[in-house]
Amino acid sequence: MTTAVDKPRRLMPRWREYGRPRELVVRYLLLLFVLGITVGPLLWQFLASLKGVGEDVFGADASLLPHHPTLRAYREVFSQVPVATYIRNSLIVVVLSIVSQLVFSTTAGYMLSKPGWKGRKAVWVVLVASMMFPFESIMVSLFLSIRDLGLIDNLAGVWLPGFVGAINVLLMRGAFLAVPREIEDSAMLDGANEWQRFRYLYLPSAWGAIMVVTINTFISAWDDFLWPLIVLRSENHMTLTLGLSRLQSSSFGYDQRVVMAGSVISVIPVLVLFVITQRWFYKGVSAGAVKL
């Protein structure tokens, strides 16, 4: 009896559990097809960046795989184009944004999650109102403000409007509200003051939301294009996306392998972050729905 339970006789091979063979084949073919469409262009970009000067990137003779893979294009992109400067500038904006967003969205989110102070509703209304206006419809006025602050062609001017986002404050507020009341009560009974409760109880409990805010801030600051394009003027202040956009094939006739190497360099940090913190990325998607 026990042996029968321990070792049920397999009536069909393991893969049959996933469905009928014909359906499985169709499914995987579809998956591969979509894989080709979604990853194909990026993969092609990567492979082309490894090609030597003698190999065609375009045209009928171009092959998909580089025959003599070389890192020449990566050396070239650093010598032909000030990519190191671009990366440094992008990193400055990203780090400043992440620090300010994290510090001020947690503090504001915490206070908004606490009852018992006057004006809480008004603050909430102001924050929600500020999210109603699409960036593109206020960018003219924003630019004039940045001009009046003397921050044109300055990285601080790129960073300031993304100083702390209302969306992140509301995200943190939601995470803090989810902390059970009883835990806070017991911390209070133990004599923990408000700072201690915030630092040792609330912040660790909201770990997931903090990750989402960090990742979203990183990606939006790293990938942002329109606002840096408006604010920044001189070459040595440009961010990476801005610098890359100037390498368009039409304008200067740069070596395409070099431009693709630049693109790969810009994708790698985000890709690494994605591989490490994948599940928070997916959480960030549904967090975006709070925007409504």
Place this chain on the structure above:
Amino acid sequence: MATETAEPVFVPGTERTASVPGTAPSRIRRIVRAVLPGPAPGANGAALYRRWWLPWLWTAPAIVCAVVFGVFPFLNTVILSFTNAKPLGGAASFVGLDNYTRMLDDSDFWLATRNSILYAVIVVPLMVLLPLMLAVLVERNLPGIGFFRSAFYTPVLASSVVVGLSWQWLLADDGLVNTWLEKAHLIRSAIPFLSDSWLILLSAMGLTLWKGLGWYMVFYLAALGNVPQELHEAAQMDGAGAVRRFWHITVPGVRQAMMLVGTLTGIGCLRVFTEIFMLGSSTGGPGGADRTLPFYIRDVGLDPITGNAGYGSAVSVALFVLTLGLTLLAQRLTKEDEA
């Protein structure tokens, strides 16, 4: 129980605030302590105490940011739209409704509006359906499905500029797409994806779709979890094929998510800029024929030499009204749908 209370209760952080008797806390420490919530100097019953201005202090940066970079710019945009301000400063005066009357006669403005609306009309239905189909495809836990899900998400990670560069070379006259089509003898001469104004617009839409596919796939995956599996099984018993099950079980099951995706992508389409910039070059297509509203705002409002921030603001107000209209429409549709 007794042993627990016998031990001194460790409250993390107390060691930080405990000062050595007889030594006055430094000035910096005093300031830091005043900014943090906690016991006021000499106050007992510290756990509940909070100075009245602390909430304001802690929310101040968020309020300032929301007002200075959100609410004020909008009000200022409305005011600016009645002036002839220059983007780089100088004297500005009120010009009444001039900017708005100019806008109504401006064929370029209407072209940009048409492009933006067309963008939404074409992209929204596709963006509502395609990611849903993709989500259904990767929903089942098959071997290796995690890899496919992650892979489908990668276009989301790359910046619009990078994918724009990639597509530029895919769609060039001697790019991958044209080469393959020629090799397959489907076309005689290259399709001018990047020089014909209509094809640029369509290519940009394709780019938007391609980049958003993975994002909304993940969005739908969460929603699909709420569709009861039994319905599918029952329908399969009754002999319903995959297509019929998709339309009659999956789609009604994720209706709300679809409405949300429609609204979000609709607003997103009105904000399109980078795709056009990358595929249609910095002019926005031949003669600016592919410019969207944000593109047009930047051109007329922020050009350092010819720009007119007043006129740009008027177009900005138009963009805002369009966005608001779309949002209200979506809300209404959602309500009707629920009723």
